[in-house]
Amino acid sequence: MAACSDHPNIECLTYSAVREVSGNAGDFTVTVAKRPRYINESLCTGCGECTEKCPGKVPDEFNLGLAKRKSIFFHFAQAVPRIPVIDPTACLMLTKGKCGVCQKKCGAGAIDFKQTEQLVKARVGTIVVATGFDIYDASLATEYGFGRIKNVLSSLQYERLISASGPSGGHLNKPSDGKPAHKIAYVLCVGSRDITSNNYCSALCCMYAAKDAMLAREHDAGSESFVFYTDTRCSGKGFWQYFEKARSEYGVNFIRGRVSRITEDHSGNPVMWYEDTKQRRAKTLTADMVILANAIVPAFGTDKLAAMLGIELDKFGFIATNSFSPTDTNRDGIFVAGCVGGPRDIAEAVAHASAAAARAAETVTREAAVPAIGNRG
């Protein structure tokens, strides 16, 4: 992130949204709306003084509601640029006209409650769409009790819990009573490989579940891990070995079978009902905490963005690309990078993004010969 924002040829517009796109390969005009942060970006030094005394307490999106944040806040500790944002729906000054504590605290005089949205127009030769993905809302799979049973969590919530800088300091505590979870189950293909939700494989979840299960064992050697799977999807570089390590060195229990439903017992522990397909028996397993491997789904707003850009979606709602040229959309000069075109892991997304950059460079090099484009950038 820092390398990107420091690069002399890259201008980062954060907290911004594309409003309008016109033109063609070699000469697009893009209108971007910069939402007001209520902070003067050129004065702010990122010291964070302002966030200290703000009386606001709002659920923290970054920690998926597992922690609270202030009304003036940094999205997360390493956010780039390091400039806070004021949440206009929560800030007392912006909602009720009184407070201004942050303004008093800011030695740089950077707080500006009068800031408004600004429209920025840019002429560019080519566009790369890299707006990523969302995770499947597991509450739609009502049989798993997500949102109803406290100790059933999404995979991203788990990432925040196990993170040393996360809301629980890296401890895997049960949301129901804050006590440590020792027996943790991971349910794969939640919203994936399922004709009633998404008829595709999310490609990443087998691997991250294996990672999650190993991390839990590393964190607490006395803990037990159970992974419910159908096929282990392990075709990436070194992945199968990784699975074998989870099985043999970390003692992770892999159970082949899909969980049909999750209920809650008297003490708030989730109970999984499943068929162990290798033993051909219906069984139950009670765990302290259950992690759902949510499907990777198109990011909210991908359809609107695609319409604005005049590019097609595939039948699942990801941006459609050519199978043998997977960075190319149906429009010349517009490319995709990463999960916006379908699930990809980090290494794949990085290589894919480099490929999109190569295609973008091809367009710009080719079109640069046309004299009409003078003020690119």
Add this chain to the structure above:
Amino acid sequence: MSIQLQATKKQDPPDEETPRIGVFICHCGANIAGFVNVEEAAKYASSLPDVAFVQKNLYTCSETGLREIKTAIKEHKLNRVLVASCTPRTHEPLFKSTCQEAGLNRYLFELVNIREQCSWVHMQDPVRATEKAKQLIRMGVARVALLEPRQEITVEVTRKALVIGGGVAGISAALSIAASNIPVILVEREKELGGLLRDVNKLYPTLGAASELVDEHVKKLQKAPLIKVMTRAKVLNVSGFIGNYKVQIDSAGEQIEDTVGVIVVATGARIMIPNGMYGYDGKNVVMQTELERRLKDGSFSARSVVMIQCVGARVPEREYCSRICCMTAIKNAILIRETYPETEIFVVYRDIQTFGTLYEEDYRRARELGVGFLRYGLAKLPAVDEGGVTVYDELLGKNVRIPYELLVLSAPLVAPEGVTELSKMLKVPLDANGFYLEAHAKLRPVEFATDGVYLCGCARWPCDIGDAVYQGRGSAARALIPLRKGKVYAEPLYAEVNPNVCRDCRRCVESCPYSAITTVEETVHGYQRTVSKVNPVLCKGCGACSVLCPTGAIGMKHYDNTLIMAMIGKAF
């Protein structure tokens, strides 16, 4: 013999001037000043030797703070600057540039971190936090006094690329590089381009013909005048480093020599031949490629087909999944069921790899078309006899015997011949399976740790065409950075071997993750000797060689022993 460590020799400050150090201490609002007594620290700093000027800033990194540094350099004739503030990760480049703008060499700057490493971790004890800040400043002053000016290293890059391997990955890389008007030499060992695809019939997921895709790529190559394609060619020798590789290539008996700036490795993979496995005979027990050939030329005739997956893959001898063979089996099963509906097919598998949005539906479709899938485990491998396969189906919990007329083995992709030789020539590493090892598994997937060498496609790991194409282009994008700039810049922070002390043990050569060290013939005290030499452009200054050298012959520029000892000397 007395050994004088080059690195411990005291160096005189530049241009014989005495150091005039400016110390700037940041409050960082209350982040530092809330716990460290900045006033006291500043007073202390003024008492230190060679310190000519001390200033406290509310925020050193703000416009005001930077201006204060520049003004002080000019007004107080400062020739060294120390900033005591936050982590160097955020603002060190900014401070260095500020010094440079004020006419001071950017390497005469040093930063000590009194926030993350002091005020933030000692919030409960402001008195001792202040003491620690003073110590850190004292050590920083001792170091900055001894720093020498340095110049960034610049190397011209020859604007030409060598791509090794003419499969889809290599072709894609070559086309992308040439699209930036940069000449490419594409070297292919066989007499035709196309790689593995030469043996493939139809392609998943589109079911288009592989030959059409290859033709399309070759046509694009023909329309790219900057790409020189050499078939039946072999790279004989490579020397040099990023920007200037001398390469020697033999093409059908004719030898050429050329200079290129970068090299892309796209040497792909080959299919493991399952000799001695499941009765493989090439007739009734064949590989997927043979099945593809028969489907293509119409000689396919079997009424019952069994496919066994993971033949020699995901086993202790070959601990990996070859990624493409499940989809290849499903593709061929669908093709057979559609063209020869009377033919029965069973796929005997362990896990099915139909990952992503493109393939899962094909798996479902194969089942809808009546392809049977039986799951086996490593504990009980399928047993093959003359006319049937006996499988212990894990899900049924029993042995099933399925008759076959044709048994097809899905064997994995393995590294092709010649990888060891080529990897040595290019000084790039292989993994345990003979695939090339990238610089970073997640963040630098299509480049090697050694600058100027890139990788893509099945040379990196088994992959499908879509993957091979984007990796080819991805590696081209990385290679285009030095190619388009025409120059590479390296920080002058590198290791240097003292030839007087090097005894040619070559431990450093082996230790360097970036292949920056070679051995050279040098005349040392009138004797011809072989000694190690570091290429400052390739060296990343990691220090691995320096700590391994048994004679202490290797010193690190800008971090040599004098500087470190000076700091340690002032630590307590």
